[in-house]
Amino acid sequence: MTAFDELMAFQRETSALGQIAGRLGWDQETVMPRGAAPQRAEEMAAIEAVLHARRSDPRVAEWLDQAAPQDEVGKAQLREIRRAYDRAVKVPADLATAIARTTSAAQGTWAQARADEDVSSFLPVLEEVVSLKRQEGEALAQGGDVYDAMVEDYEPCTTGAQIAAIFDEMRPRLVALRAAVLERPEPAALTGSFDELTQMRLTQKLAVAFGYDLNNGRVDKAVHPFSSGSGLDVRITTRTSETDPFNCFYSTIHEVGHAAYEQGIDRDYLLTPLGRGVSMGVHESQSRIYENQLGRSRAFTGWLFDQMKDAFGDFGIADADAFYATVNRVHNGYIRTEADEVQYNLHIMLRFDLERALMAGDLQVSELEAAWNDRFKADFGYAVDKPSNGCLQDVHWSVGLFGYFPTYSLGNVYAGCLYQALRGAVPELDEQLAEGDTTGATAWLREHVQQHGGLYAPREIIQRASGVEPGPEPLLDYLEQKFSGLYGL
Structure with missing residues (x-):
């Protein structure tokens, strides 16, 4: 296998794991028992730790340096993998895991606060989410605008x-x-x-x-x-x-x-x-x-x-x-x-x-x-x-x-x-x-x-x-x- 082939095989496995994480999120918002929320937060944190390790794996950098795509599609694949890798390596693994755990739990807290019309019960966990996301933004921005770094996740090349x-x-x-x-x-x-x-x-x-x-x-x-x-x-x-x-x-x-x-x-x-x-x-x-x-x-x-x-x-x-x-x-x-x-x-x-x-x-x-x-x-x-x-x-x-x-x-x-x-x-x-x-x-x-x-x-x-x-x-x-x-x- 060429470096490009090895990289794409690794990427497909990472994407498959990402789909599993997404399915956990779907389940949480549709049919998951309410009492399962604390365990689900740990499950989401665990899979995020695996995903972050793969996304920031040093082998990805090596494959990117060695890969030689043959067409427009291959070049686009490398562009997107490199963009994701460059972002992943800037975020500490423990921070990525903490964000996954906290946001999973926060979702349930928000839903209950919304049902109860009680903002005060939601603010402490939102404070934690904002703090963690600001840390992530600072890591990604590396001295630049924190919000721009966050927008990049959803709309690349836009400030x-x-x-x-x-x-x-x-x-x-x-x-x-x-x-x-x-x-x-x-x-x-x-x-x-x-x-x-x-x-x-x-x-x-x-x-x-x-x-x-x-x-x-x-x-x-x-x-x-x-x-x-x-x-x-x-x-x-x-x-x-x-x-x-x-x-x-x-x-x-x-x-x-x-x-x-x-x-x-x-x-x-x-x-x-x-x-x-x-x-x-x-x-x-x-x-x-x-x-x-x-x-x-x-x-x-x-x-x-x-x-x-x-x-x-x-x-x-x-x-x-x-x-x-x-x-x-x-x-x-x-x-x-x-x-x-x-x-x-x-x-x-x-x-x-x-x-x-x-x-x-x-x-x-x-x-x-x-x-x-x-x-x-x-x-x-x-x-x-x-x-x-x-x-x-x-x-x-x-x-x-x-x-x-x-x-x-x-x-x-x-x-x-x-x-x-x-x-x-x-x-x-x-x-x-x-x-x-x-x-x-x-x-x-x-x-x-x-x-x-x-x-x-x-x-x-x-x-x-x-x-x-x-x-x-x-x-x-x-x-x-x-x-x-x-x-x-």
Whole structure:
């Protein structure tokens, strides 16, 4: 075997172990008994110790020095392995293990604090998570910006300053559009009771309609919807509410976007660095375009209206046009995952600024709830009513995902670019979506984005697919056109 062959064999074993760790995380959020949490924390710490040892194994450096790839794919594999190795060797093994143990335990503490509306019970473990993650960021940054080092985990070659500049460009048009929309009469909200088993049956149908392969996946329920896994085992979760089936349906479509990306990657890349999504921003571009530009379109909501009538009978919405307005209703709300397209990115900007301040040491964990509530009141004009609608609503910080939040908005930006290209490439898109047929759109996304996995850098894959340099203008144009039509602006 050549050095390249030996390296790739070693990498496949490491990736397989990483998939096992991911499955432990899936189990923890879905079916694990609550009392198992302390043991699961030890299990996660143990497997992280093994993974860290492999990722920082000195043999990787030797193989990298000796490997001679023969093609573009081989060069990309080495690029990604080298990037991961360079990061791994900077983080002490005991720190990596401590982070895995603490974040596993913190997740359960967060879930209970959220259920109890008790921020104080969560703050001590969050303090520990923030301290550990700051140490990790300092080790990775080596004198540079700690938050930039964290963002690199989720969106390579992107800095906090670059993200802030994009957000500064987006905010004025988003705020102006929101102000104009909120002055107009609000469409009717969905009311009534919707059987949760029926929701789950319809959500399975939606998952399949958007191309989710249930032979290599499954749909379960969790407190916070997520997608897990890659290659031949890609699982999603959703959640149900008796009074809000949209939460279930659009969480499912969103997570299917993530899952379809992983299922669509070239199988030759299985269990290699190229065999997963290249960044969370590109990942979010898939979930957001599935959920919003496709799933909330006038054409597709017409089909969904008929499906809901068949499933639930008369549910109080007169016709498909009224249903389209209800699905896309811009309204006051606290929850990021339930936010309309106009206001969603404002929720992300709040989190981005707060976590950046936490990592810089400019905001203390003890001050987080007050800072969140003050910022929310300033941005949205009304007060947070309870912690589960405020700083306890998201799982991300409890599990140490600092630097992750801004990728949601980067995903929206990328989705805007992709949708502009998709409309030109599939002129019959609306006719297809009106029949519940997403294959024109999903096949285009698979060909131009998903199949490539990690072959190209994040911004490069979006530029190659869309033909434009990634930027927020296509997204903002799409939002203004859509909501001006909906609200008669």
